Each structure stands twice: as C-alpha cells, then as structure tokens.
Amino acid sequence: MTDFTYANTPLEMEVYGYDRVVKSHCRGCHGGCGVLVYVKDGRVEKVAGDPDCPINHGTMCSKGLAAPQIAYHPDRLTHPVRRVGPKASGKWERITWDEALDAIAERILAYKEEHGAESVVMGYGTGRENEAAIYRFANYLGSPNVLTAGHFCYGPRIATTVITCGSNPIADYDNNPACIMVWGNNVTISNPDCYKGEPFSQALNAGAKLIVVDPRLTRPAARADIWLQLRPGTDTALALGILNVIVEEDLYDHDFVANHVHGWEEFKARVAEYPLARTAEITWVPEEKIAAAARLFATTKPGVVQWGVAIEQQVTCADNNRALLALMGITGNIDVPGGQMLFRQPPVRNVSEFGAHKALPPEQAAKRLGGDHFRLAGNFGIINPKYVWDAVLTEEPYPVKMLFFISSNPLMTRANAREVHDALEKVEFMAVADFFITPTAELADIVLPAATWLEMDYIGDFWKRHGWILPRRKVIQVGECRSDHEMLNDLAHRVGQGEHWWDDFEQGLDWILEPSGITFQDFLKTDRMRGDTTYRKYQERGFSTPTRKFELYSTKLEEWGYDPLPQFREGPMSPVSRPDLAEGFPYILITGARQPGFFHSENRQVPVLRELHPDPEVEVHPETAAREGIADGDWVVIESPRGAIRQRAKLSEGLDPRVVSAQHAWWFPEKRDPGHGWDESNVNVLIDNDYSNCDPAMGATSIRTLLCRIRPETDADRERLTGVQP
C-alpha cells in the first residue's frame, strides 16, 4: 500500500485512537469505491473514502458509510439455521455449517439423480460480486438455470453490446466528455454498474453540456441544457427520432460510418421511419426539443450516453440499448478519449472463464428454461424468472425441485410477487444465503449467514468493464458468517465437483490472477491494477463481432430470428395499446426510481439509512392529487388490474400529471411477524410478469410502464392491506 496522500489518516488514527486502518473496496452496491476502514479493539469504527482511489476520489455514499451498522446489526444472521416449523412460521433452529452444507449437498445430489441437474436452480439478485462463482457452481453441476436479474438489469447491456460492438462501452469521464446524455438514469444517487456519481459530477463541473432523458424531473434533469420528458416506454422511438435528425442533417461521423459499421443503408431506412412529427406524437416530446438534443449531442465531441437499467426494464429492452449504441457509434464516440471506451481488463482470467460456461454440456444448455423463447438472453446464460415459477408450479417443461438464492430477495424484487410467493411456498427445497432473514428467506428450509464486504478477501470489480481491479481486504469476522465464494467452494467439494475448485478459496483468487504472474497475496500489496487503455482499437482489429464491424444491423439477432434493427413497439400495458383498460386505470405507473441509502430491498433495517426514507412513497402531480382528493403525505392505495398496495403520496410537479411514480422493493423488517409486510407496499404485487409483457429477445419484464389508478386510503383499505385494525 502506498501512503495516503491527502486524507489526514495519521491524525484520524491519533485523535480517535484507532488501532489500524485498512484500504479496501466497498460493495454496498455493486462495488466500486475505494475505502479506508478504521478499526479499534477489533471492531470497525468507521468507513471513509480512499482519496487515492481513481474511481471515487475519496468520496462516498450513505450505504458505504453505514457498512459497520449493517455488519454489526442486531438482527444479522450470524450462524446457519434450519426451519423447524411450517414455511413462514419464523421457527428456526441453529445448526452447524457442516450440517447445513451436508443437507444442501444431499438435496442437490438427490434431485440431480432423480430429475436432472436442471431441476436445481441457483439464483442471485443484483449480485454481490458472487455472480461468476454461482455460475461456476451451476455449470459444473450441469444446471443451465441460474435465476438472476440479468434479464432486465445489466445482462441486456452485456448481451446487446457484445452482439453490436464486442463489449460494453463505458463513459470515459476521466477524459472530460464535452457532452453527456443521461438516459433514464440518475447516476448521482444510483450505481449504474461501471459508473459513479463523482466523476460524472466532475465532468459537468468541467463544463460538459448535459442532455437528460427522463419522465421525472431529477436533479440532473433540472440542471440539464435540454431535458426531454418522454412518455414512459417510448425510449426506442425517441432514440430513433434523434438518430433520424442526425442522419438527415448529415451530422454523423462519415469516417466511422464508411469504414466501421455494418448495415448503414438498412439502418438509414429504419430511422427514416421516425420523422420528428411521428416521434413527437409517440413520445410526447416536442419536435424542436428532439431536434435540439440531436444537434447538440452530434456536434459536441466527445460525447457519452450515460445509460442504466430503466431502459432495460421495458418490452423494448434490447432495442432501447441497441438504438443508444447506434447513437454512440454513428457520432464517432466509440473508443475515443472522453467518449465511450471499450476498456480492457488487466491480464486476468475473466468472469466468463471463472464462471466456467464452457463446462456446461451442450445437452444441458439446451434445457435452459425459456432458452428457445428468449434467445438473446438464452445465448448469454440468462433466464426469465417466470419460467422458473412456472416450472415449480406446473412442473412444465420439467419440474424445478430446488431453489438456492444467494443474495437475492425475489419476493420483493420480481414482477408478480404473489406468483413468486406461490412458487416459493410450493418448491420442495429452498436454501438462501443472506445477511438477514428476509421475506424470501422466511420461506426457505435452510438459511446461511453471508459475509458482508468487510468480512472477505476478493478481487473487487473483477466483473466490471471499466478496466480496474482493486483488492478487497478482510477486516473482521462476524459470527460464523462466510463469503458466498467460500461457501460455494466448500459446497462444491460436497457435491463431487471439488476438482474444479480449490482447497481454500484464496487459491481461486490466485488462479484468476495467474495470467498477471502474481498471487492474491502479491495483489494485496498493491492498490489496484488497470488494463490497457489504448483508444480506437477497432482501427487495427475491427470489432469483436461476426462482421468485425460495429453492427447497426445485427447479424446475430437476424440469425436468432429477430428484427436486426431497433424498432419501437408499444408496450402491452399502455394507454395507447389498451385504451379500454386505461378507462379504469387512467395513469401510467412507473416504478423503481432509486432512493439514496437503499440497494433494492436492502438496508431498511439500518436506522441511519431508513431515516432517509421512513415510508414508501409514490410521486403524484399536484393536479392529479387534487383530482383524486389526495394531499401530500397521505397514505394512498395504488391499484392495477393485478392488485393493490399502499404507499404515501409525495406531491411533485416533476412528472406529467398522467404519470405516477412508485418506489420498489419495500418491506418492513420492524414488523416482527415472518411476513414482514411483504405485500403491503411491494410494487411488484401490481406488475404483470406474463411473457407478453416481456422483451421478446431478452425476456426483460416491463416493470417501468403499466396502468394504475390511485386514491386516498380508507380505514377498511388499511385493515385489508396491513392486517392491522384501525
């Protein structure tokens, strides 16, 4: 470790009497920030940003600062437990790790023997940097079914970028983009995977122009040079309309288009279907604003598109991504300084190799649930969750007998929560590894205590595409908690795949680093490593696609039977496609706007974070609220054809009066009954997960655009929704 350059670490140590400080790498979200962990008498007392870290430059977010409160939380599960009562009875007994892993191993082997490895479904949520280890386990087991959020979160970015240009282009904030187009994203309070709010802020402060596309007036939207307030779910149309202006007005990069793209003529014909008038009609965005945004972005170089998950959680998921990739491409911003970089990792074994995807026998891969339906997803090892619930509930196309969720709370975070609940209640055996006994874990047979990032050694950001890797250093041990990687390494030996794993997981980290010629112990002596940052690599090598070109026209999508060019499709639950339904459910409901302090369903039991948002809130325009008789702060009932939930109204002029915006993943750890109020305010109760409500290529469930009505809550509503009598 080098000395700390400008945090006054020695003085902090002296004043507070800390015993030591450890440089590590936070994973309060997907990871990313370099941190200093201050320790006194063996306990973590404080987490601060590492000023030397090139990713966050010493700054932090609320989640990272609260890490000690999560690690030492009184409700934390600190030893394995086995359920002794019926599901959701809250009755557990303490067992040893050996008992827990032996019981899980026994079930895995028995189900594999009787029903095939595909009957065992592994799962993770947004991921705690354990994704590759989980895939490794499933692939060597022979199960093609790993249930993740990948159908509608980050997986689409990987799948669409790989088929278009070989890898995920990352905004190169360090080299000062001159124009930033933020599309359906609030990078300053969320974590869109490879990005952090700090470098984005710095680029803006350095003078970058800002265009924001968002149905909500976020703070970035308020600060933008141009804000495009689109109708939810019309992103592909807006992007194609912008592309059409750029093509029509000859603002594209001629050299890039002439030499490096595939399918220009077909692409030109497609975008010509989106003249300004039609685009404005579809998207609600005025023509002049669309044209102005197109001109500003195309003429202000270098430019980046800051994208995220919102555009992926729609029925046009893949086409949204592909249209924005086209925007990055034809403006000449791919792989240029301050543009959209195809960064390279340091020479290590990558997540694909560590995930052992080649170990899955082709005959097992062919059994992937929904693999021949959602073929873009299937080719990237990703499945749609409903296929799993259906296989549990109907045993078609084959029975799923076991679920093993590692850092996942699907009851709170997957569409059609009541169907998820039915499946989790019915499944024959379920294991969960997590920090707390969540509403999902309450339905498990065995729950394993997972380690937080303070309690593990790891190669941080190993899975990302920004080119950095950073050491995560184990600082403390809490109870019997174990990292997911160590747990899987142990379990692997118990199910007969030990030869593909290691005596100790640190040897696995050595194996990842081996191509660099160093061990994990060597890596710990460094602050970080970065891969080669050569620009415009495609000029010599082309892109890593079938045509070696940037595929505006995707040969892979064509091969898999899809439209090779992006095309707007109206979602199945919109006022345009279902005017009949919109009579009773007149508002467009959008969901999932991020809240500082929470990471999806996590952290609601942490007082300093819960205090930031004590109650679930739904944003409503004051005109709409007045029409419905709702005052600011009222508890209201939000209803879709699928059900009803309660949240508190927050009046906001920042949305169109026809749109309301509800928060996601709310449960109430303070409710001590085993349900923890999972269905009271859970927006996924309202959301349809039917296959028709999913992207046909990626299987992304549309959770960002549905129809609802909203009204003040009555006493009877409260009793019905909370079970508490008024």
Add this chain to the structure above:
Amino acid sequence: MTRYDLGIDEDLCWGCKTCEVACKGENGAPYGIKLIAVGEDRPALPDGSTSFVFRLSRCRHCDVPDCLEACNFDAIEQRRDGIVVLDQAMCGGCEACVTACPYRAITFDRKKRVAMKCNLCHHRIDQGLLPACADNVCPAHCIRLVGASASS
C-alpha cells in the same frame, strides 16, 4: 483569527444525503434528528415551469446568533472563531433557541429533552480535522469548510 463556516454550493448538490449519514456517524444524533438535512425545493421559473434543487438545512453559525440571545440556560456560546456551540449538558430543554433560529436549524430531542444543532464538529476542527460532512465525503464536492487554515 480564522472564522469558520460551512460553504455549501447547493447548485451542485445531487441530494444523495451522504453528508447526513457522515454527520450521524460522527455525532450520533438519535433517529429522526438531523444536524444537517437535505431537503427538496421546487422553485417556480419565469416561464411558468418548476425547477428542482436541493437545499441544505444546517446551523449557519450566524455573526449575531438569535439562538444565543434566546437561550435561558447559557448553553449556547459563540467561540472567537465564529463557531456557535450548543452544550447539551447545560441545555434546560426550554426550546427557546428552536423558536428563535430564523433558519429552523435547531432540532429538539424529545426523549432527552435537549436541543441539538450542528456545532461544526468543533471537536474535530480543534484537532486539525475537517467536519465530518466536509471531509471529502460528498460525491458532488459541494460542501467545504470555509476559513480552514489547513487545506485538506
């Protein structure tokens, strides 16, 4: 003599509330009590539309503090470096300061019956450290200690 205050550029604030949590970690205010609080403001624009900014509520360490005047227990003093310090041990719980503060920056702990406010982490400043919220935690770099002699 250096006079200290927090310099906050609200135009840069993204509303991430990291400062709130950093303050909690240092000063341990109970649940519901914030010594620095990020709030939303939606000012009307000349064209009839509405903007959106974050405002930070915190003690301004006024040159002539109304709270000090109002206090019935001599619990509030102004240091020579400008920091207005509320000593909870001396607070009698009359809430006169809460009413007197023109910025509504003083909160009241109903359990302990004492007033609480930002004392500008004077215990850190006196040791040569920056206040918790201004110690390079903010991803927007919008909070700094004004008047600090040692740059950090």
